[in-house]
Structure formats: C-alpha cells, structure tokens
Amino acid sequence: MKPTVHDIARSAGVSLATVDRVLNARPGVREGTRVRVEEAIATLGYVRDVAAANLAKSRVYPFVFILPVNENPFMLGLRREVEEAIARSGAERTRIEVIDVPALESAALVAALDKVAAGDAAGVAFVAVDAPDVREAAGRVAAASIPMVTLVSDLSQSPRDHYAGIDNIAAGRTAATLMGRFLGSRKGRIVPLAGSLMVRDHRERLDGFAEVMRQNFPHLELLPAVEGRDDPALVEKLIGETLRQHPDICGIYSLGAGNHGLLPVLEAKPLSPKPVVILHELTEASSAALVNGTIDAVLNQDAGHEVRSAIRVLKAKADGLPVIAAQERIRIDIFLKDNLP
Amino acid sequence: MKPTVHDIARSAGVSLATVDRVLNARPGVREGTRVRVEEAIATLGYVRDVAAANLAKSRVYPFVFILPVNENPFMLGLRREVEEAIARSGAERTRIEVIDVPALESAALVAALDKVAAGDAAGVAFVAVDAPDVREAAGRVAAASIPMVTLVSDLSQSPRDHYAGIDNIAAGRTAATLMGRFLGSRKGRIVPLAGSLMVRDHRERLDGFAEVMRQNFPHLELLPAVEGRDDPALVEKLIGETLRQHPDICGIYSLGAGNHGLLPVLEAKPLSPKPVVILHELTEASSAALVNGTIDAVLNQDAGHEVRSAIRVLKAKADGLPVIAAQERIRIDIFLKDNLP
DNA sequence: AAAAAGCTGAGGTACGTAAATCAGATTTTT
DNA sequence: AAAAATCTGATTTACGTACCTCAGCTTTTT
Numbered sequence: 001m002k003p004t005v006h007d008i009a010r011s012a013g014v015s016l017a018t019v020d021r022v023l024n025a026r027p028g029v030r031e032g033t034r035v036r037v038e039e040a041i042a043t044l045g046y047v048r049d050v051a052a053a054n055l056a057k058s059r060v061y062p063f064v065f066i067l068p069v070n071e072n073p074f075m076l077g078l079r080r081e082v083e084e085a086i087a088r089s090g091a092e093r094t095r096i097e098v099i100d101v102p103a104l105e106s107a108a109l110v111a112a113l114d115k116v117a118a119g120d121a122a123g124v125a126f127v128a129v130d131a132p133d134v135r136e137a138a139g140r141v142a143a144a145s146i147p148m149v150t151l152v153s154d155l156s157q158s159p160r161d162h163y164a165g166i167d168n169i170a171a172g173r174t175a176a177t178l179m180g181r182f183l184g185s186r187k188g189r190i191v192p193l194a195g196s197l198m199v200r201d202h203r204e205r206l207d208g209f210a211e212v213m214r215q216n217f218p219h220l221e222l223l224p225a226v227e228g229r230d231d232p233a234l235v236e237k238l239i240g241e242t243l244r245q246h247p248d249i250c251g252i253y254s255l256g257a258g259n260h261g262l263l264p265v266l267e268a269k270p271l272s273p274k275p276v277v278i279l280h281e282l283t284e285a286s287s288a289a290l291v292n293g294t295i296d297a298v299l300n301q302d303a304g305h306e307v308r309s310a311i312r313v314l315k316a317k318a319d320g321l322p323v324i325a326a327q328e329r330i331r332i333d334i335f336l337k338d339n340l341p
Numbered sequence: 342m343k344p345t346v347h348d349i350a351r352s353a354g355v356s357l358a359t360v361d362r363v364l365n366a367r368p369g370v371r372e373g374t375r376v377r378v379e380e381a382i383a384t385l386g387y388v389r390d391v392a393a394a395n396l397a398k399s400r401v402y403p404f405v406f407i408l409p410v411n412e413n414p415f416m417l418g419l420r421r422e423v424e425e426a427i428a429r430s431g432a433e434r435t436r437i438e439v440i441d442v443p444a445l446e447s448a449a450l451v452a453a454l455d456k457v458a459a460g461d462a463a464g465v466a467f468v469a470v471d472a473p474d475v476r477e478a479a480g481r482v483a484a485a486s487i488p489m490v491t492l493v494s495d496l497s498q499s500p501r502d503h504y505a506g507i508d509n510i511a512a513g514r515t516a517a518t519l520m521g522r523f524l525g526s527r528k529g530r531i532v533p534l535a536g537s538l539m540v541r542d543h544r545e546r547l548d549g550f551a552e553v554m555r556q557n558f559p560h561l562e563l564l565p566a567v568e569g570r571d572d573p574a575l576v577e578k579l580i581g582e583t584l585r586q587h588p589d590i591c592g593i594y595s596l597g598a599g600n601h602g603l604l605p606v607l608e609a610k611p612l613s614p615k616p617v618v619i620l621h622e623l624t625e626a627s628s629a630a631l632v633n634g635t636i637d638a639v640l641n642q643d644a645g646h647e648v649r650s651a652i653r654v655l656k657a658k659a660d661g662l663p664v665i666a667a668q669e670r671i672r673i674d675i676f677l678k679d680n681l682p
Numbered sequence: 683a684a685a686a687a688g689c690t691g692a693g694g695t696a697c698g699t700a701a702a703t704c705a706g707a708t709t710t711t712t
Numbered sequence: 713a714a715a716a717a718t719c720t721g722a723t724t725t726a727c728g729t730a731c732c733t734c735a736g737c738t739t740t741t742t
Contacts, residue, residue, distance in 0.1 A: 002431055004728055015692050020730065028690060047431050051392040052728035055697050090343055090388050173679035181637075184525030212679065296522075304667050326645050329682060334675040338514035338553065341670060345698055356722045361700065369720060393698035396727050 072257035123314030147317035172208025188250030195256030235261025413598035464655030488658035513549025529591030536597030576602025
C-alpha cells in the first residue's frame with residue numbers, strides 16, 4: 001500500500017500537523033523533529049498524492065495564453081486548440097484566459113506579459129516576438145515566480161522554463177536535404193518564400209535551409225527569399241513575377257504561411273519540368289496539393305501537441321514536479337502523400 | 342463555480358444518495374425521481390470530478406501488458422518504456438503487471454489473454470500476433486468487458502478498443518516514395534530486408550513498399566524480400582550473399598529489426614555508387630549511420646508514446662470517457678540526419 | 683515573579699465523490 | 713389484517729491532503 005501522511009506521522013511519532021508543516025515547508029517545527037519526519041518520509045518512500053492535494057486545496061491552475069491575432073491557418077488552428085483545452089478546463093482543473101495581441105508587435109506583448117506578472121496566474125504561455133523589450137518583460141514574469149513557456153516561437157536568452165515548439169533550424173535543414181535529394185542531378189534555382197524575415201522562426205528556417213543547400217548541394221543556386229507577408233494576394237503577385245523572371249526555377253521552399261497564395265499559382269499554370277515544392281504547415285489545401293502531386297512534402301508542427309504540452313509543462317512547473325522530457329519534445333512531422341493522417 | 346453532486350441534490354430536491362444512484366446507474370430510484378435528477382444534471386451542466394471520484398474509490402487501474410520476449414532494440418526499448426510507466430504508477434493510480442510471452446507464438450499469448458479474461462484487470466495491452474486463436478482469445482477478453490488495446494502490432498477483425506501503433510502500410514509506402522525520389526533516374530535493383538514475413542507489421546510494410554514501387558517507380562526492380570529473422574549473424578550472411586549476387590543493387594529497405602546485421606556489412610565495404618538505404622527504428626546505431634552517411638533515412642515509431650497512449654486509452658475506456666483522437670494517433674516519424682532528436 | 687508572547691503539537695473540518703448503513707413508506711405475502 | 717419483503721430516500725463515513733483553531737509548553741518582557 002502507498003504510504004500516506006498518517007503513516008509518516010505514526011512512524012515519526014508526531015502529529016499530522018507537524019508532518020504537514022514539514023511537507024509544505026511551513027514554520028513552527030523544531031529542527032530535530034523536522035529531521036525525524038524527513039527520515040520517515042525517505043524511509044517509507046512517501047510521495048504526495050497530487051490529486052488529493054489538489055482536491056483539498058480546491059486547486060485550479062489559472063493559466064494565461066497570449067496569442068497573436070493572425071489570420072493564417074496555423075495560428076487559427078493554434079487558437080482552436082487552445083479553445084479545446086478551455087473546453088477541457090473543468091476536468092483538468094485549469095482556467096485559461098486568452099489575451100489577444102496584434103501580431104509581430106512587441107509593445108502589446110510586453111503589456112500583456114506585464115499584466116501577467118502583476119496578476120496571480122499560475123503560468124503563462126506566449127508566442128514570442130524575439131525582441132529586447134520582450135526579453136525584459138519575460139524577466140519580470142520570471143521575477144514574479146510565474147512559470148512561463150514559449151509557444152511556437154522561442155525567445156532567446158530568456159528565463160522561460162520551456163519552449164513548446166519545433167527546432168526551426170533543423171526544419172530548414174530537413175527541407176533542404178529533401179529538396180536536394182529529390183532534385184538529384186537536376187540543376188537550377190531555388191526560391192524560398194517567407195512571410196517576413198523579421199520573424200524569428202522564418203529566419204531560422206531559412207538559415208538552416210541555406211546552410212545545407214550551400215554545403216551539400218552547391219550546384220543549386222539559392223535565390224533571395226521572397227517575403228510575401230503571408231498575404232495570399234501579395235504572394236501570388238511576387239511568386240508569379242519571380243517565376244517569370246527565372247524560368248530555370250526547379251525548387252520552391254515555402255517556409256511561412258503563404259501557401260494560400262502559392263498553391264493557386266502552381267495549379268493554374270504548371271511548370272515543366274515540375275519544380276520540387278516543399279511547404280510548411282499541413283492544412284486541407286496543402287494536404288490536397290500533396291495528394292494531387294502539386295507539391296512534394298509538407299513539414300508540420302502539431303499545434304494540438306504544442307498546446308497540450310505547454311499546459312502539462314506549466315502544471316508541472318507550478319507544482320515543482322519534473323516533466324517527461326521525451327514526451328514534451330515537439331517533433332518536426334514530415335508528410336509525403338503516403339503518410340497523411 | 343463548477344456544480345457538484347450537492348448542487349444537483351439541492352436543485353432536484355433529493356438526497357446525495359439518490360444523485361449517486363442516478364449517476365452510477367444503480368437501482369433503487371423511482372422513474373420520476375430519476376428524470377428530475379437527470380434534468381438537474383443537464384441544466385447545471387454537471388461533470389463528475391474524476392480525481393475526487395478516484396480518491397473516494399481508492400481507485401487503482403490494474404493493467405496488464407503482455408510483451409514478447411525479444412532481444413531486438415525496439416522491443417527492449419518498449420519494455421523500458423513500460424518499466425518507466427511502472428515507475429510512475431504511484432502518481433498515475435495504475436498497477437501494471439507485465440506478462441512475458443515467447444515472441445511470435447500464439448499459444449502463449451492466448452494463454453496470457455485467457456488469464457487476463459479470468460482476472461480482474463481494468464485493461465490489457467498486448468503486442469498482437471495476427472492469428473485466429475489469438476482473435477478468439479481477444480473475443481473472450483472483450484466478453485469479460487475488459488478494455489483492450491493492441492500495441493505496435495494490430496489484430497485484424499478483433500474487438501480491441503484501440504490500436505496504439507503506426508500504420509505499417511503507410512510506413513512502407515512512405516519508404517518507397519523516399520527511396521524512389523532519392524534515386525531519381527538511377528536504375529537498378531531494390532532489396533527489402535525483413536525479419537519474417539509471418540509477422541504482420543513486416544508484411545504490411547513490404548506490401549505498402551512494393552505497391553508504390555510498382556506503381557510509381559517501375560524502372561526499379563524489386564527483389565524478393567530477404568528474411569533475416571532479425572538475427573544479426575544471419576542478416577549479415579544473407580545480405581552479403583545478395584549484394585555479391587546482384588552488383589546492381591541501388592536500394593535497401595530494412596523494414597524489420599535486422600539493422601545490427603546490416604550496418605556492419607555496409608560500413609565494412611561501402612558499395613559504389615552508394616545505394617540508398619532506408620531503415621526502421623531509430624537507435625544509437627541507426628542514428629550514427631544517419632550522421633555518417635551510411636544510410637539515408639530512418640522511419641521510427643516512438644515506443645514511449647505508444648506506451649503512454651495505451652495507458653491513457655485504457656484509463657479512458659475503463660471510465661467510459663472519450664479519448665482525444667488526435668493525441669492518440671501514433672505518427673510515423675521520419676528522420677534524416679538533419680532532424681535527429 | 684507574573685504576564686505576555688512565541689513555539690510546537692493536536693484535533694477537526696473541508697474538498698467532491700463513493701458506498702455503506704439506516705429509516706420510513708409502500709407493496710406483497712400469509 | 714398483520715407480518716414480511718421490497719422500494720426509495722436520508723445520513724454518515726471514508727479517501728488523502730490542506731489548513732484552521734486551539735491547547736500546552738517554553739521563552740521573553742516588565
């Protein structure tokens with residue numbers, strides 16, 4: 001049978017209250033007594049029953065999710081996953097507040113973080129904008145001892161407890177290897193399509209991609225990135241121009257969320273020979289394009305996993321418990337037409 | 342505030358005992374009263390607090406894992422993950438018993454399943470051998486209303502509640518597409534290396550692989566599968582012979598657990614031009630081979646996810662709760678040298 | 683030295699649910 | 713019609729932990 005506080009009390013020859021004071025580091029226990037209790041805890045191998053403790057405390061975890069207002073499919077999906085987590089709040093003893101902030105603006109994010117730092121949240125998850133003022137605000141959240149995880153986009157050199165997202169440099173490298181291997185001995189130019197290189201994840205993906213390209217596939221020329229601002233109309237225009245200007249394009253790497261502009265162009269007038277196209281983010285559109293052969297591979301991060309992982313980690317940090325590292329690693333999913341979900 | 346059984350009782354004008362009888366479908370409540378209580382439950386939007394219920398019941402989930410005794414790295418890893426789950430048993434209110442059975446023998450598996458069916462387990466997970474007598478034994482487990490998930494290898498047309506493993510046909514297809522695309526215009530023979538085609542997952546991988554090969558890459562000739570019984574020495578011998586016999590081999594697909602025999606052969610005398618090699622299961626050896634370029638891709642299933650998923654699903658089934666389908670889908674991980682964990 | 687203040691420990695109640703025991707009302711049996 | 717059996721509902725205790733209140737003891741203050 002699992003030992004309980006009663007067993008500890010009996011074994012150490014003290015009352016429940018004393019055991020409780022030792023367990024919860026409350027004052028009012030003589031040193032010698034404390035040691036006796038701690039020995040009993042160690043000998044019996046007592047572990048606190050978190051469920052019972054939460055029940056007794058009527059514990060709820062008030063978490064805050066700071067999400068950018070962004071119309072692209074990935075962010076909409078992320079938001080939906082947060083809403084599903086909110087729907088499960090009752091069962092999970094969480095209470096999740098969502099703060100909307102304009103995308104890519106650090107000022108609003110800083111304000112939101114400061115509001116969290118001043119409040120009584122048990123944890124905060126946010127999509128980071130990698131800027132100095134955000135880093136400072138994160139410092140204030142950490143100073144308030146509020147667990148903090150970055151979501152999707154990380155904040156470098158910050159005191160966040162955890163990053164729930166993929167390694168974007170690795171994603172770019174992976175895309176490059178797939179691109180190079182799929183092209184084989186074909187020669188030509190590769191065009192990367194980003195949303196904005198001011199965004200850290202886009203920049204990292206491009207960096208990883210460019211490095212592997214240069215190193216392993218020097219016969220392929222990498223064009224400067226087209227920045228489409230993830231705006232379908234703009235992407236359509238810019239990509240159309242680029243393709244006209246460079247008839248020898250043999251590869252396209254769309255590392256942002258501009259697929260709604262890219263796919264129509266590719267489907268309207270298929271190039272010959274068909275370029276190798278690799279996208280990020282699995283959506284209905286990209287899934288269909290994979291099936292009909294317009295594109296060749298999709299790299300994906302699972303927003304549902306990211307949200308659930310963020311919540312698990314925040315809970316664990318709030319309770320000072322360890323996390324299962326392997327469970328919380330967000331993987332880069334690679335989809336070909338053969339392994340679609 | 343979340344409504345509790347007390348709120349229901351007050352709202353319906355009955356006692357706690359009556360609410361409890363309705364909630365747990367116990368007899369002894371007049372039809373009219375039952376309806377009143379159910380209406381109160383619906384109006385207030387009551388949901389049972391599973392943690393509190395488990396506490397009151399002193400609930401533990403006695404689960405049984407039936408694992409084949411098998412020395413290959415994947416099965417050893419699976420076993421280690423089950424052991425880690427056992428280490429977490431206290432916190433998760435589980436009590437996990439492991440039954441060892443000889444690999445690939447349906448008789449021992451049937452005996453183990455029958456033992457489970459006769460016992461008081463709250464759920465069972467097992468690595469299925471796809472045979473009629475196993476199917477029948479599974480039927481007896483289902484008849485005893487014991488939740489049941491297959492692990493790693495599925496049991497067709499069986500009453501299992503869930504399958505915690507990858508889609509092996511899709512895995513084979515994915516391997517074929519990667520193989521074909523990596524080879525580009527190269528011509529030659531492809532050799533599949535299996536453990537045994539009597540094992541369902543190996544057969545399915547081969548089937549998926551062969552179909553895509555035939556359909557999309559007809560210029561590549563698929564040799565009959567080499568069955569190496571996942572025995573390093575035997576694999577080394579057979580693969581050596583095959584390579585000598587067919588100097589034009591340009592692709593190797595190792596779909597079983599025979600990598601410890603294959604890798605030494607490839608590293609000892611590298612072929613030129615280097616064949617494209619795709620393996621299953623990420624281990625230290627395959628990871629190293631990926632980094633040094635001996636092999637080109639690794640398909641993997643995450644044993645830790647499979648075990649944790651199996652436990653989550655068994656718990657949910659035992660409590661009659663729904664599962665988060667997306668969370669429980671086991672994905673085919675594709676690793677290139679660029680996205681190793 | 684008496685009173686006040688702090689220290690240490692004991693006991694009890696609450697959290698939300700399950701389940702056993704108990705009490706009153708209704709129906710069935712003889 | 714009385715006794716027994718069955719229904720239906722109420723009360724109480726328990727699960728493991730947190731935390732509040734109170735009592736006895738020791739130390740400090742006046």
